[in-house]
Amino acid sequence: MPRFFIDENALRGDIITVTGGDAVHIGRSLRMRIGDEITFCREGKEFICTIDNITSDKVFCRVNKTVSSQCEPTLSLTVFQAFPKGDKAELIIQKCTELGASEIVFFISKRCVSRPEGKSAENKISRFEKIAEEAAKQSGRGKIPIIRGILTFEEAVNKLRKMQLPLFCYENGGKSFSEISFDGITECGVMIGSEGGFDSDEADSVTQLGITSLWLGKRILRCETCPIAVTAVIMNLTGNF
Amino acid sequence: MPRFFIDENALRGDIITVTGGDAVHIGRSLRMRIGDEITFCREGKEFICTIDNITSDKVFCRVNKTVSSQCEPTLSLTVFQAFPKGDKAELIIQKCTELGASEIVFFISKRCVSRPEGKSAENKISRFEKIAEEAAKQSGRGKIPIIRGILTFEEAVNKLRKMQLPLFCYENGGKSFSEISFDGITECGVMIGSEGGFDSDEADSVTQLGITSLWLGKRILRCETCPIAVTAVIMNLTGNF
Numbered sequence: 443m444p445r446f447f448i449d450e451n452a453l454r455g456d457i458i459t460v461t462g463g464d465a466v467h468i469g470r471s472l473r474m475r476i477g478d479e480i481t482f483c484r485e486g487k488e489f490i491c492t493i494d495n496i497t498s499d500k501v502f503c504r505v506n507k508t509v510s511s512q513c514e515p516t517l518s519l520t521v522f523q524a525f526p527k528g529d530k531a532e533l534i535i536q537k538c539t540e541l542g543a544s545e546i547v548f549f550i551s552k553r554c555v556s557r558p559e560g561k562s563a564e565n566k567i568s569r570f571e572k573i574a575e576e577a578a579k580q581s582g583r584g585k586i587p588i589i590r591g592i593l594t595f596e597e598a599v600n601k602l603r604k605m606q607l608p609l610f611c612y613e614n615g616g617k618s619f620s621e622i623s624f625d626g627i628t629e630c631g632v633m634i635g636s637e638g639g640f641d642s643d644e645a646d647s648v649t650q651l652g653i654t655s656l657w658l659g660k661r662i663l664r665c666e667t668c669p670i671a672v673t674a675v676i677m678n679l680t681g682n683f
Numbered sequence: 684m685p686r687f688f689i690d691e692n693a694l695r696g697d698i699i700t701v702t703g704g705d706a707v708h709i710g711r712s713l714r715m716r717i718g719d720e721i722t723f724c725r726e727g728k729e730f731i732c733t734i735d736n737i738t739s740d741k742v743f744c745r746v747n748k749t750v751s752s753q754c755e756p757t758l759s760l761t762v763f764q765a766f767p768k769g770d771k772a773e774l775i776i777q778k779c780t781e782l783g784a785s786e787i788v789f790f791i792s793k794r795c796v797s798r799p800e801g802k803s804a805e806n807k808i809s810r811f812e813k814i815a816e817e818a819a820k821q822s823g824r825g826k827i828p829i830i831r832g833i834l835t836f837e838e839a840v841n842k843l844r845k846m847q848l849p850l851f852c853y854e855n856g857g858k859s860f861s862e863i864s865f866d867g868i869t870e871c872g873v874m875i876g877s878e879g880g881f882d883s884d885e886a887d888s889v890t891q892l893g894i895t896s897l898w899l900g901k902r903i904l905r906c907e908t909c910p911i912a913v914t915a916v917i918m919n920l921t922g923n924f
Contacts, residue, residue: 513901533774540908581902619919659924660754661822667781667911674912675919678860683900683916 511584
């Protein structure tokens with residue numbers, strides 16, 4: 443059954459009204475008709491609907507059943523990623539969405555080469571949101587990960603420190619996964635560097651806050667490989683695979 | 684210290700002779716000189732050397748010390764990947780190499796869309812070997828993963844079944860990671876489908892051999908995300924992260 447995400451304004455009573463690109467997609471590309479079944483998702487809920495009416499630019503659907511998404515992980519995982527070069531951010535968003543991340547926060551650290559600001563940063567975030575939505579749809583997620591950014595290093599650390607289990611990936615050492623307990627953890631944040639990793643001052647400022655450093659072993663992972671691998675391992679360690 | 688992989692003919696006694704592109708890279712790009720230290724790797728061994736002489740197309744190095752690579756995982760992991768479309772094979776090779784895979788075997792299954800044969804397949808494998816070497820160098824691996832292919836489905840299954848722990852990723856169900864024991868496992872093979880997944884006949888033929896099906900949960904992973912995530916999780920489960 444086709445699945446679409448809706449925003450908060452789409453649902454009124456037991457009627458979902460779809461407009462814009464999704465309406466065109468449902469009516470013209472998928473050629474769906476009155477009476478066809480369709481699923482809408484929002485914030486971890488799934489609305490199983492029947493199409494009531496289709497106009498040239500709107501689709502009206504009746505909600506038959508509302509269920510919790512069966513595909514959302516029990517863990518809320520936020521990936522804090524220092525902004526990478528080229529199109530690596532896109533790859534990170536797509537893969538971390540499939541693997542179950544709840545939020546991806548981009549920030550600028552000392553060694554970031556690409557440092558988008560202002561309108562350019564805003565445009566990137568808009569594009570990233572579309573990539574997250576596309577990946578959420580394709581992988582059967584019940585919600586679209588939030589894309590946030592582009593924060594300063596300090597802003598990102600302030601957000602990270604408030605998490606139930608904050609982790610800081612550092613290539614110069616720290617605890618391995620086997621030394622970190624995920625028992626009872628429902629919220630985790632993990633901070634990952636850009637191509638050049640973190641400056642030692644940055645690392646000190648994070649560990650001084652009592653945030654655990656995570657060490658991924660002796661092989662050097664590229665900055666885009668690290669968030670994907672870490673998300674996969676944490677989802678497995680918390681029973682979400 | 685710069686690191687290069689050498690082939691078996693490069694080492695004679697305690698002298699390593701480098702020719703070809705690497706010799707040019709050492710002499711011209713890196714501007715290394717007589718007396719400089721350099722490391723060569725082969726099959727999980729590292730040779731710590733001093734440069735004895737440099738000519739326009741050769742570099743002669745003396746081995747001072749031979750050590751086992753500290754970066755190789757204790758697990759030998761073979762990824763059996765049904766041939767994917769586009770440039771996904773390159774991404775899989777690069778990421779699985781960084782994460783520690785020993786071998787990547789490509790094969791053709793019923794639902795593969797891209798089915799290279801003959802010269803085209805040979806050319807692809809040659810390019811893939813270069814990608815594996817590059818990723819091995821960059822991530823500090825002690826050996827370059829073997830790239831094999833392109834096998835038939837039957838050939839791949841025959842190779843998989845001989846492994847100590849053969850696993851078959853199947854989206855229609857199987858054991859989760861928590862139900863599979865990796866205790867004492869030193870050799871693991873994991874088979875992954877292409878975009879369309881596996882046909883039910885293919886799945887039956889594999890499970891009838893007693894090979895364990897691995898289920899990665901309800902979220903649908905793209906065919907290139909699966910090998911990366913599985914390699915990361917297995918490396919963590921075997922203490923290699």
